[in-house]
Amino acid sequence: EEEAGEDSQENLSIDFEELVSQYTNPSKGNGVKGKKKASASSSKSQSTGRGSAKKAVEIGPSGMPYTPLELQVLELKRNNPGTLLMFEVGYKMKFYGEDAQLAAKHLAIVCYPKRNFHQASIPVHRLEVHLKKLLSQGLKVGIVEQTETAALKKAGDNRNDVFGRKMTRLYTAATYVDQLDSVDALDPMSVPPLTCLVESPSGGLGTDEKVKVSLISVCASTGDVMWDHFEGKLVHIAPAELLLPDTGLSGPTEKMLKHFVIHSHTEYKIRTERFKSVMAYTDAFNYVTHFYSDDHQAENIRASQSFKSGQLIATIASFPKDVVVALAHLVKYLSTFDVADALLETQFFSRFTERTHMLLNGNTLTNLEIYRNETDFTKKGSLLWVLDHATTKFGTRMLKDWIGRPLTDKIVLTARTDAIDEILTTPSPSLTVLRQALRGLPDLARGLCRIQYGKCTPQELALLLSAFNKLGTAFDRLPANTAAFDSSLLNDIVAALPRLREPMQSLLGAVNLKMAKEGRKDAMWTDLNKYPDLDEIMMGIEVTESELKDELGKVRKELRRPALQYSTVAGEEYLLEIRKADLPEVPPDWRLISSTRTVRRLRTPGIITKLEERAQLKEALEESANRAYRSFLGEISQNHYAVLRDAVNKLAVADCLCSLALVAVQEGYVRPEFVNDRDEAQGGRTPLEIVEGRHPMIEKLRDEPFVPNTVCMHPQGHKVITGPNMGGKSSVVRMIALCAIMAQIGSYVPAESMKLGMLDGILIRMGASDELARGRSTFMVELQETSDIMQLASARSLVILDELGRGTSTFDGMAIASAVLQHLIENVKCKTLFITHYPEVALDLARRFPNDVQNMHMSYTEDTRIDGTRQVTFLYRLSDGLAENSFGVECARLAGVAENILQKAQAQALTMETLISERKRRNR
Secondary structure, eight states: OOOOOHHHHGGGGSOHHHHHHHSOOBOTTSTTOBOOOOOSSSOOEEOOSSOTTSOOEEBOTTSSBOOHHHHHHHHHHHHSTTOEEEEEETTEEEEETHHHHHHHHHHTOOOEEETTEEEEEEEGGGHHHHHHHHHTTTOOEEEEEESSOHHHHHHSTTTTSOOOEEEEEEEOTTTOOOOTTOTTOOOTTOOOOEEEEEEEEOSOOGGGOOEEEEEEEEETTTTEEEEEEOSSHHHHHOOSEEEEESSOOOHHHHHHHHHHHHHOOSSSOOEEEEESSOOOHHHHHHHHHHHHSTTTSTTOHHHHHHHHHTHHHHHHHHSOHHHHHHHHHHHHHHHTTTOGGGGSOGGGEEETTOTTBOEEOHHHHHHTTSSSOSSSOSSTTSHHHHHOOOSSHHHHHHHHHHHHSOBOOHHHHHHHHHHHHHHHHOOOHHHHHHHHHHTTOOOHHHHHHHHHTTOOOHHHHHHHHHHHHHHHTTTTTSOTTOOOOSOHHHHHHHHHTGGGHHHHHHHHHHBOHHHHHTTOTTTOBSOGGGOHHHHHHHHHHHHHHHHHHHHHHHHHHHHTOTTOOOEEETTEEEEEEEEGGGGGGSOTTOEEEEEOSSEEEEEOHHHHHHHHHHHHHHHHHHHHHHHHHHHHHHHHHHHHHHHHHHHHHHHHHHHHHHHHHHHHTSTTEEOOEEOOTTBGGGTTBOOEEEEEEOOHHHHHHOSSOOOOEEEEOSSOOEEEEEOOTTSSHHHHHHHHHHHHHHHHTTOOEESSEEEEOOOOEEEEEOSOOOBGGGTBOHHHHHHHHHHHHHHHOOTTEEEEEESTTTTSOHHHHHHHHHHHHHHIIIIIOOEEEEEOSOHHHHHHHHHHOTTTEEEEEEEEEEEEOTTSOEEEEEEEEEEESOOSOOOHHHHHHHTTOOHHHHHHHHHHHHHHHHHHHHHHHHHO
16 A cells, blocks of 8 residues: 555544544445545545446545545444544554554554554554553553454455454453453552442432432452442442443532542543433333343353342342442443443342441541552552552452451451461461462452453463362362361361362363363363364364375376475465476466475465365364353353352452461551440440550551550540641551551551450541532531531541641631531540640530540650750650640741741741730630
């Protein structure tokens, strides 16, 4: 193809979508070639001048005719708007038009004008690498592959037409299931889910109308499904894609979602997909039940049997109506990506806020740096970084889930801590085997999903079957009388692995692992009677190859060369090498394939015919092998998925327990003691006591030792904390919250001792930021979050409020701070850590509620320098009483503010203190 000249390159700036919209539907019998109206800026139709029977030629924006491939590109792009398409063309994946410019921007590849489109390309073998880069930018990407091969095309009636192509795969970041052996896979925790939200009214009128937002989230890579009503869950779930109605969401909800998308700190851009209208509940229920029914899932035995037993219908009927509606839209959307099977196993659906889990609001996750730090938004410096010593990727993901949803069920929590204690203290052969079994495992959860979707390669299948077989026989070498664990949780884990033995014997008996590792779908079966088509085609290939040997015998006789053999050169098989001197003996109908200076390489008409037959049989063999392989994957999903998934979940639990055991053996960590939730000895309050507790992340990040602190949240459950700026107030309250979270996931804590009852939530209001995208000032954000906390908190919650009221005037701020804390004391009766620089508020509350409020401060020492300025030394110890000064000027000195400014500030501060003291004296 000729490249477009400079004059035509200017026209290449025409909008690609506009070009597509100008291209009409293809005419009958003309393949993808359609007709367009002629215009100055678009393509034109010209006659070839060879009679009316000739086809019109489509002229592109460059002034050159469209090639058949370019017409194919236009047609596929028109049928897939909003999708970046990658075309398989030979050994390259090519981009065209605006897609090429977009790909060049994100992949750092060359984009160049050629004929009628800009073009860019990547090698086929680098497809997965570049695909993930595009998906991480929030793009929807379609893979367009050739649907026919050269051999079959040659045997067909369309041998002179362009190769047929269609979009065979469609992906977004949330629907992409990565390969098991991907060398550039994302962090194992970063398996991005897809979340669908719908909204319904829940009371109120006019501008005060309230709405209820329901969501359902699915992780296509692991099969985990979570649903709930929306109360700040997006921060926990961290979706890569939002599925939303085009209209119908309230203004506040739309603003909240826009703010979430803009301010999300994930490694992928959040993508938003809209659907036209929200289904009615009846339509949604019928759609979902049809998805699970025999008619829709006839090939899926698992779904059909569950449907007949009534389990699925009962599960669906138990969901809130809005969740069913969201599920219906999710099923419909995922079906376009061929990953809707992630929703088949409803026994793995879970509600996010079960009563057995602690509530952590979005601010809690952010300010406590649960999953990532707030400096560069990476894992290092987070609580997860401290606790994650998991061996497997699926173990790390489960640990992340544990940290985000601490337990409130004392029985389950005690089972975890008992298991950790036994791992630490009891040498056990079974435990040694279990730890060894966890090493070197592939991502079994992701692998099961790839099997379920039919995307698992033979090499991956061999890896997974070998891994499951190893797990199933892991305990075989132990003596039969090996003692069981004291922990029921560990015994359940060990009992799950031998259940793998029977299905693995069956599956491995059907597969030749050596051939599977080589990717031979046609030769990996031990019983070909199960796949008669394969056997028949392979026999046909053998017959053809035997006939090729016969053809060689004929040639030997004809040329009188009994030692003549076929040769293979550069992949070309069945070549006859004839010296130049012997060419006169060669019949004229032989075909020249290649040559050198000394020999000619030829084929007879008979060899050519047999090679064409063999090529067609091999193509048919590949198609039949693919069908057999898909059928085998379906059998695994239908018959063994539940057993395999249960084993993976049990192994993930074991990995989490071993990870927390490694945390527990660190110096200065202790098992927390859980006491009665409402201890009568403590005046009916939920106890919380930490002796010499330390901040788990700061301690690990800094070389110098962390100053420990002791706090007792009973009988006075509301601590008002004052003290110097930079004195460590925020670090101490964060330490208390982090220790509580660690305790309630079953971990040991960094302290000399810790006692606590079950907290049902930790709710935090810290930091200062505005939300201009939502039309809210800093103070408005502060009050809204405080209002949410007061609604969500219970008597078993821990509430942390940092400098409430500082965003407005002093007197208004003091009034709001005092009123909020009074409400928490009198009505909510929760535990409160209240940081303030309002000493009047602290004194007033301690005077009015002496049995509930205790004033505390971060201790310090104060000295006077030779020049008369004060020198403050922070001791970072939490002590009784009220701080006398916040030492804001000293904090400014540490920040490097000019000394002359500091002196003026100090003088002004002394003047104001004198005036206020005089006013108080007169008022007495």
